[in-house]
Amino acid sequence: EADIYQTPRYLVIGTGKKITLECSQTMGHDKMYWYQQDPGMELHLIHYSYGVNSTEKGDLSSESTVSRIRTEHFPLTLESARPSHTSQYLCASTRLRGGEQFFGPGTRLTVL
Amino acid sequence: GENVEQHPSTLSVQEGDSAVIKCTYSDSASNYFPWYKQELGKRPQLIIDIRSNVGEKKDQRIAVTLNKTAKHFSLHITETQPEDSAVYFCAARLRGSTSGTYKYIFGTGTRLKVLA
Numbered sequence: 001e002a003d004i005y006q007t008p009r010y011l012v013i014g015t016g017k018k019i020t021l022e023c024s025q026t027m028g029h030d031k032m033y034w035y036q037q038d039p040g041m042e043l044h045l046i047h048y049s050y051g052v053n054s055t056e057k058g059d060l061s062s063e064s065t066v067s068r069i070r071t072e073h074f075p076l077t078l079e080s081a082r083p084s085h086t087s088q089y090l091c092a093s094t095r096l097r098g099g100e101q102f103f104g105p106g107t108r109l110t111v112l
Numbered sequence: 113g114e115n116v117e118q119h120p121s122t123l124s125v126q127e128g129d130s131a132v133i134k135c136t137y138s139d140s141a142s143n144y145f146p147w148y149k150q151e152l153g154k155r156p157q158l159i160i161d162i163r164s165n166v167g168e169k170k171d172q173r174i175a176v177t178l179n180k181t182a183k184h185f186s187l188h189i190t191e192t193q194p195e196d197s198a199v200y201f202c203a204a205r206l207r208g209s210t211s212g213t214y215k216y217i218f219g220t221g222t223r224l225k226v227l228a
Contacts, residue, residue: 031214033215040150040199041221042201042219042220042221043156043201045215045216048208048213048215050208050210050213050214054210054213056208056209056213056215058215090155099144100158100161101148101156101158101216103155103156103157104155105154105155106155
């Protein structure tokens, strides 16, 4: 079944650790996005990509990096996790011409 | 800068009544406006959307209206039911930094509670 998958679903780590959040989609979409969302609050765009080897920064991009080596895969890396990074991270994708965004189930990150 | 304002932040209605949520966007180049519903602990899901060449769109109990001049769009839910209780987000699609790319700016969300 076509869907968006995120791993891990839950992660608790210590300050200073480097972590990578995985996102994969089997929907054949070209555009992919990462958002940060505190529970019930607005979504903040971190990074987005419109195709392989093409990425753009969002509003909260300064403390993370992304890569897009394969169309279906869009991992997000925090180089040095801090307690302020504690949040939920949502991955999303759309078709090339935009329109409806489909969201993954999210990764809930806690940094101690 | 680019932003989307959403009001109210919380809304309580009696079952069967109507609910209206309003959003205002800043970028006049925005041309696509989706609405997402997010239930507790779940991912956002699209419930309705509208493009800038249309003034109104309806899908059963849900409708969206767009006023391009005022840069304003609204979600209308009629005959509300307890299962409509959730957080609703509006969004506006903007052009990205590179030609052919798009990004989405979300509103701050409205927590709707339908009282049985």
